[in-house]
Amino acid sequence: MAKPTNGQERRKDGVWDPLKDSRTDRRRAAEVPRTPQSESPSYRLAYVDDDFMMREELRPVRLQLELLKVEMILAERGIKSTVVMFGGARIPEPGKDAWAARNETQRANLMAASVYYEEARKFARLCAEHAAIHDHREYVVTTGGGPGVMEAGNRGAAEVGAPTIGLNIVLPHEQAPNPYVTPELSFNFHYFAIRKMHFLMRAKAIAIFPGGFGTLDEFFESVTLIQTKRMAPIPLILFGEAFWRRIVDFEALADFGTIAPDDLKLLHFVETADQAWQIIAEHYEH
Numbered sequence: 001m002a003k004p005t006n007g008q009e010r011r012k013d014g015v016w017d018p019l020k021d022s023r024t025d026r027r028r029a030a031e032v033p034r035t036p037q038s039e040s041p042s043y044r045l046a047y048v049d050d051d052f053m054m055r056e057e058l059r060p061v062r063l064q065l066e067l068l069k070v071e072m073i074l075a076e077r078g079i080k081s082t083v084v085m086f087g088g089a090r091i092p093e094p095g096k097d098a099w100a101a102r103n104e105t106q107r108a109n110l111m112a113a114s115v116y117y118e119e120a121r122k123f124a125r126l127c128a129e130h131a132a133i134h135d136h137r138e139y140v141v142t143t144g145g146g147p148g149v150m151e152a153g154n155r156g157a158a159e160v161g162a163p164t165i166g167l168n169i170v171l172p173h174e175q176a177p178n179p180y181v182t183p184e185l186s187f188n189f190h191y192f193a194i195r196k197m198h199f200l201m202r203a204k205a206i207a208i209f210p211g212g213f214g215t216l217d218e219f220f221e222s223v224t225l226i227q228t229k230r231m232a233p234i235p236l237i238l239f240g241e242a243f244w245r246r247i248v249d250f251e252a253l254a255d256f257g258t259i260a261p262d263d264l265k266l267l268h269f270v271e272t273a274d275q276a277w278q279i280i281a282e283h284y285e286h
Contacts, residue, residue, distance in 0.1 A: 022047065066194040070167075070187050074202070077185070078135075082142040082165065082202040083127045083280070085120060086218045087149025087209030087239075093117050116209045116239055117152045123207060123273035124156030128164070130277075136163050139204060144168065145177050145186060149209045154180035167195050196221060205235040205280045210243045227263055235283050237276045241269035 011017050029045050032038045046052055053062065090100035094114040101107035124141045131139040141157040143150035145166025157164035158180040166181030169189045177186045189195040200206075200222065208219050219238075225231035238244045250267065253259045270276045 063191055063194060066189055066191055067197065070198050071201075073185070073187075074165075077163070078137045079140050079165075079202065080134075081138045081204040082140045083124075084199050084203045084206045085124065085141065085143045085149065085153035085209070086206065086211065086215050087116065087120060087153075088113070088211030088215055089144075089146050089148040089150065090212070091117050091148040091210065093152070113210055116149060119239060119271075119273050120149045120152035120207075120209055121156035121159075123276050124153040124164070125160055126273055126277045128157040128160045128162030131157075131162055132160075140165060140202075142167065142199065142203075143181075144214075145181050147178055149211065151178040151180060154178055158182070167198055169195050200225065200231065203234060204284070205237065207237045207239065207276055209239045216247075223266055226266055227259070233266065235268060235279050236266055237268045237270055237279055239270055239276065241271070244269065 009017060026045060026048055029048075037043060041049065041051060044052070052058070090098070090110060091113045092098050092110060094117060096114070098107045098110035101110055127139050127141050128136075131137075131141075140163060141153055142165040143153040145154070145168040150166070154164045154166055155178070163182040163185055164180065165185045165187070166177055167187050167189065168177055169192065177188075187198075196218070199218070206222050208215060208222075222231075223236060226233055226236060244250075250259075250264055254261045254264055268276075268279050270279065
């Protein structure tokens, strides 16, 4: 906290605040002589007591903290909108080994799918170049922060000097920050629900590449919010039409009556980065 020569204390935002700040008290509490009383867990300041913060009853607070932390940092950076990229963590870079393959069929499929790594990289580069026009406050590339398509997205943006966001989550495998995420915009989550909110809260477009259960979950969550008008009808772009039509029979859903025929118009199928960006440009130009 800044302290002017007249003795008044103000926060960084200029607001007058005469109260002692929490950082000072955290430091002073750590300097108290060690006694049975001061060593007791009950004596710890609540906001620095990990055991207390992990209690079941504090789940609502932890949910709020995950929502607030990312929101505050993005707001401080002036980030107004994003382009979100979903896709498989197991898709390799062209020329690299399909490390996730469990048999030769999977290896062949994943190696063939490496074309999506390159298209994701190109698409992110296009988004980042457009973001530069807006001082990197609009169309900021956002991924799940991991390997595969996520890495390709962050990489494409980073290669043209653009900031890029990674929203990681604690998982037993496959999920650690890739080296292309802007360090100050590399986040980690415990709660899937809050992570999903942050994917969509600033999204101006969503590009979805071939992937597994996680990608399907993110796709269906997004299209459901748009279909039910809980979210604006932003471009929802599916890379690799043959993959998606093999995985999901969209027309069968419409024929059966469980979705409306017009719901199919929410989906845009593309094969290339240029086609995807054209859909976004046309949507916002009109």
